[in-house]
Amino acid sequence: xxxxxxxxSSYDGLIIITGILCAVAAALPGNFLVLRRMSLLGDAISHxxxxxxxxxxxxxxxxxxxxxxxxxxxxxxxxxxxxxxIRDFGSVDEGASMGxxxxxxxxxxxxxxxxxxxxxxxxxxxxxxGSIESTPLETVLVAGHEIPRAILMLGSVAILNLLFVIVxxxxxxxxxFDPGMATTAGYSARLMHYLLxxxxxxxxxxxxxxxxxxLVVAMFVVPPSTAYLLTTRLSRMxxxxxxxxxxxxxxxxxxxxxxxxxxxxxxxxxxxxxxxCAGLLFLLAALFSPLNGVVVRVYRRMKLARRILAEDVIALxxxxxxxxxxxxxxxxxICTRLLSSRVATQWAVTRKVHxxxxxxxxxxxxxxxxxxxxxAELVRSHRLxxxxxxxxxxxxxxxxxxxxxxxxxxxxxxxxxxxxxxSAPALDPHGSPIPEERG
Amino acid sequence: MTSATxxxxxxxxxxxxxxxxxxxxxxxxxxxxxxDVEFDVSPxxxxxxxxxxxxxxxxxxxxxxxxxxxxxxxISIFGKPWKQNRNRVGYVPQRESVDWDFPVSVLDVVTMGLxxxxxxxxxxxRRHRExxxxxxxxxxxxxxxxxxxxxxxxxxxxxxxxxRALVQNADLYLLDEPFAAxxxxxxxxxxxxxxEMRQAGxxxxxxxxxxxxxxxxxxxxxxxNMRVVAQGPTASVFTxxxxxxxxxxxxxxxxxxxxxxxxxxxxx
Numbered sequence: 110x111x112x113x114x115x116x117x118s119s120y121d122g123l124i125i126i127t128g129i130l131c132a133v134a135a136a137l138p139g140n141f142l143v144l145r146r147m148s149l150l151g152d153a154i155s156h157x158x159x160x161x162x163x164x165x166x167x168x169x170x171x172x173x174x175x176x177x178x179x180x181x182x183x184x185x186x187x188x189x190x191x192x193x194x195i196r197d198f199g200s201v202d203e204g205a206s207m208g209x210x211x212x213x214x215x216x217x218x219x220x221x222x223x224x225x226x227x228x229x230x231x232x233x234x235x236x237x238x239g240s241i242e243s244t245p246l247e248t249v250l251v252a253g254h255e256i257p258r259a260i261l262m263l264g265s266v267a268i269l270n271l272l273f274v275i276v277x278x279x280x281x282x283x284x285x286f287d288p289g290m291a292t293t294a295g296y297s298a299r300l301m302h303y304l305l306x307x308x309x310x311x312x313x314x315x316x317x318x319x320x321x322x323x324l325v326v327a328m329f330v331v332p333p334s335t336a337y338l339l340t341t342r343l344s345r346m347x348x349x350x351x352x353x354x355x356x357x358x359x360x361x362x363x364x365x366x367x368x369x370x371x372x373x374x375x376x377x378x379x380x381x382x383x384x385x386c387a388g389l390l391f392l393l394a395a396l397f398s399p400l401n402g403v404v405v406r407v408y409r410r411m412k413l414a415r416r417i418l419a420e421d422v423i424a425l426x427x428x429x430x431x432x433x434x435x436x437x438x439x440x441x442x443i444c445t446r447l448l449s450s451r452v453a454t455q456w457a458v459t460r461k462v463h464x465x466x467x468x469x470x471x472x473x474x475x476x477x478x479x480x481x482x483x484x485a486e487l488v489r490s491h492r493l494x495x496x497x498x499x500x501x502x503x504x505x506x507x508x509x510x511x512x513x514x515x516x517x518x519x520x521x522x523x524x525x526x527x528x529x530x531x532s533a534p535a536l537d538p539h540g541s542p543i544p545e546e547r548g
Numbered sequence: 549m550t551s552a553t554x555x556x557x558x559x560x561x562x563x564x565x566x567x568x569x570x571x572x573x574x575x576x577x578x579x580x581x582x583x584d585v586e587f588d589v590s591p592x593x594x595x596x597x598x599x600x601x602x603x604x605x606x607x608x609x610x611x612x613x614x615x616x617x618x619x620x621x622x623i624s625i626f627g628k629p630w631k632q633n634r635n636r637v638g639y640v641p642q643r644e645s646v647d648w649d650f651p652v653s654v655l656d657v658v659t660m661g662l663x664x665x666x667x668x669x670x671x672x673x674r675r676h677r678e679x680x681x682x683x684x685x686x687x688x689x690x691x692x693x694x695x696x697x698x699x700x701x702x703x704x705x706x707x708x709x710x711x712r713a714l715v716q717n718a719d720l721y722l723l724d725e726p727f728a729a730x731x732x733x734x735x736x737x738x739x740x741x742x743x744e745m746r747q748a749g750x751x752x753x754x755x756x757x758x759x760x761x762x763x764x765x766x767x768x769x770x771x772x773n774m775r776v777v778a779q780g781p782t783a784s785v786f787t788x789x790x791x792x793x794x795x796x797x798x799x800x801x802x803x804x805x806x807x808x809x810x811x812x813x814x815x816x
Binding site for chain 2: 144146276277278279280282283285286287289290291292293294295296337340341342343345346
């Protein structure tokens with residue numbers, strides 16, 4: 110335990126804590142930005158606070174001051190207000206109006222900061238990219254302990270944001286999901302919107318002058334978006350986003366030190382690497398999310414294709430046996446008739462053999478009694494569909510292809526309904542008998 | 549419904565009226581959407597609002613709940629402004645108005661109907677979820693309570709909204725196209741529940757598109773096309789002539805004036 114404390118109060122430990130606090134503080138309100146489809150407002154506000162900070166530098170000639178903080182938060186809020194105004198009165202869409210507002214304010218801030226740098230001890234580069242590396246150096250005295258100012262500030266903001274999300278969970282949820290409903294239930298969606306904007310602006314300002322712009326902008330959006338891919342419940346999404354935020358900060362710190370070394374370079378921007386790690390985690394989630402990730406989708410599609418092929422095999426064996434009872438069919442013939450590849454077909458047949466649906470006899474394959482039953486269901490579905498489609502006025506030339514697809518998605522209940530609606534036919538439109546339902 | 553639009557209705561009269569609208573005009577960017585709308589709704593009725601697209605039907609419902617700013621007019625709900633009688637009004641918005649991919653369960657959405665009673669910063673409790681579950685059973689989708697809302701069919705989504713309105717236990721319900729794109733079974737379930745509500749003395753105002761079912765579903769209708777074309781008991785008001793006047797393509801003087809106004813504004 111004491112070892113852990115010692116490590117965390119080491120120089121690197123303090124940097125990681127700063128990164129974690131910034132990431133957590135931003136990810137908390139970020140969830141609601143993402144769900145309300147205004148993710149970029151976090152970005153916009155983070156940039157737009159710059160002139161607020163600059164004015165404060167001019168007025169107070171120092172960095173640590175309450176008026177500066179308040180001023181910057183107000184300018185941040187102004188971004189949200191101005192964006193709405195320009196959208197409503199300037200007849201441009203939300204994205205354009207946001208772009209106009211925050212780039213203009215940011216540019217104004219930039220011009221001012223460069224001027225201010227001549228008068229105040231201030232490094233424009235440091236303000237833009239952040240200087241998470243040097244945060245442990247600037248400390249304040251709290252109850253006899255020297256605490257880095259960044260940790261004090263970001264820690265307070267993280268706690269504030271956590272309380273905000275817990276206390277207003279229900280209100281944030283309803284105003285994000287259904288603003289009209291929220292307002293009619295007495296929770297003004299507008300009020301919640303501006304409360305959220307205040308929180309975003311406070312987070313942006315606190316992060317801007319400690320951990321830098323890149324980190325906070327990324328953490329508003331990336332961890333919540335990643336979490337969104339992994340769950341279907343808001344509460345879990347928020348918890349996951351925090352875990353991802355913390356992981357990005359730790360991974361980012363480690364890679365900033367380690368990765369450039371592999372290529373013979375010195376260490377790189379820690380805040381940048383933390384944001385980059387968040388992006389990589391998002392990529393992982395997009396690829397491997399069990400809900401709807403790329404891999405799962407490909408796997409599901411392959412699994413479905415295999416199931417359909419295996420079902421086609423037993424249906425084929427059933428039809429061939431109808432014509433010539435007791436016959437066993439060689440693999441090559443199955444492939445030719447189903448127009449399928451040898452490997453895939455061999456795999457499908459082997460699977461059906463393992464399940465006891467198909468047996469190998471005299472160099473060919475034949476349905477077992479269990480296989481007969483399963484195949485009869487498929488063929489029954491197929492022929493019932495053909496009958497139904499013809500009665501629906503669809504040309505007999507095309508019904509086979511449609512029935513071929515539908516048979517794989519037809520269960521007992523649907524078959525029974527088809528049977529009743531087509532008044533229990535005995536033959537399909539091609540004259541083949543429709544097998545009876547068994548069991 | 550139409551207690552013969554009394555503009556001089558006293559508060560005592562109004563207190564029994566679920567909804568009374570006088571002289572209501574709503575404009576978007578100075579372009580009128582609804583104009584001089586005036587009607588009363590008496591209790592225990594199913595009221596249909598019928599009119600072509602863009603007639604201002606949704607806007608009318610939203611204006612009742614102060615969701616859109618009104619240019620003029622007075623609206624009272626059981627004799628009081630909406631703000632004071634908020635909890636007596638239940639609203640079922642159009643299904644497309646929300647993001648169905650939102651990470652919430654069906655039960656979460658229905659529980660939202662209780663938020664109005666729960667109050668600021670208080671948590672949702674097990675008792676609230678019980679009430680929500682009962683409402684889901686009542687609309688016939690109790691088994692879907694724990695699913696994410698994106699996994700529902702259109703009809704089930706509409707039933708979810710209806711369950712959410714039910715738990716509000718309001719006296720006046722405003723439903724924006726509850727029958728749009730739902731299956732026959734859902735349509736039947738919804739109308740059954742609306743009838744049960746009426747039995748319990750509640751009032752429902754429903755925006756409706758299918759003209760065929762209007763006479764069987766609604767006790768009275770409001771035919772709306774920016775203005776109220778006709779309103780009253782369905783039997784006497786829902787006539788071919790009135791429908792032609794509501795849906796007719798002819799431009800009225802007002803339409804022409806509005807169009808001229810819009811053109812002028814554009815050139816300013």
